[in-house]
Amino acid sequence: MVKAVVLGAAGGIGQPLSLLLKLNDAITELALYDIVNSPGVAADLSHINTPAKVTGYLPPNDGLKNALTNAHLIVIPAGVPRKPGMSRDDLFKINAGIVRDLATGIANYSPDAYVLVISNPVNSTVPIIAEVLKKHGVFNAKKVFGVTTLDIVRASTFTSSVSRADPREVRVPVVGGHSGVTIIPLLSQISPPHTFNQEEIESLTKRIQFGGDEVVKAKDGAGSATLSMAQAGARFATSILNATVKGESGIVEPSYVCLDADGVGGKQVRIAVNGLSYFSSNIELGKNGIEKIHPLGDLSEYENKLLEAAIPELRTNINKGVSFITDESKF
């Protein structure tokens, strides 16, 4: 039995993400939780003729507990999205508490599950979840992931519009975090290899870093990326399932993770990023989650400058998330 859970399943991301998970044959049970409308979304999806049995839960009557119990994988797109003029960090005020409460549920009812965090600001919400799980003595750094896949998807699309390569074949490692200057595309490591000129490098880098703003601006107050995020979230969830359920090896996806997991290479990355405890790098997945955190590889001079600019903002975001749980008096 493979149970997948979506927390925030009735939202702009939650609905299409739940649809894509319903189409994944590896999932036998799909539990949808939200504070509104999740039974309706579940009833709708339940008519699709794929194996997953779909159930919907609201907060009353142990809804969160029943949604989470026996979960293999939990995806979290719960929380408010940006409006024009807002930064992702502006969402902290509301989303930090939402994510903390959901993490408490995970600690109590499904402490062994893989947790995939979409809710912004990802740079802070992942540390919040980790700290709640630590507080309950159930944190496993190999199983908690900040979903940065949309940055990878955008990097493939935007670079191929310049290189004319097939966007489905293009892979660009995007490391760092998930907001503005903390998003570091490593265009020098693009595969298949392609050499961009400096002007192209700078404009592609900016576009990948601020791709989210393009959608926020175009939606003009009606939210941020939902459909592309749902595809990216389903892609990452599928990678986790392929590694942990089907036992496929050699799956590598960038993700924002805690660098403390024992024996998987996080320490080397930590040294390269001036001691940050969370960072997105290429992650090799295995049957127990993170198998290896790959080093950043050779960076160009320009990429080194991007890394330097990202580190202070990431440190602030991480500390804010950690202290939300460890030093509540500050908030």
Ligand SMILES: NC(=O)C1=CN([C@@H]2O[C@H](COP(=O)(O)OP(=O)(O)OC[C@H]3O[C@@H](n4cnc5c(N)ncnc54)[C@H](O)[C@@H]3O)[C@@H](O)[C@H]2O)C=CC1
């Ligand atoms: N990691 C990434 O790359 C991306 C992250 N995001 C983030 O994803 C989050 C969700 O975005 P949208 O789906 O567009 O927002 P939305 O407002 O359409 O949906 C959010 C859903 O969360 C639900 N919710 C609120 N509090 C909840 C709680 N305590 N428990 C369960 N559900 C709860 C709401 O009822 C709503 O259905 C935002 O924080 C957004 O910034 C968005 C795009 C990309």
Ligand SMILES: O=C([O-])CC(=O)C(=O)O
């Ligand atoms: O821009 C936003 O607020 C949503 C997001 O994280 C993205 O689209 O990358």
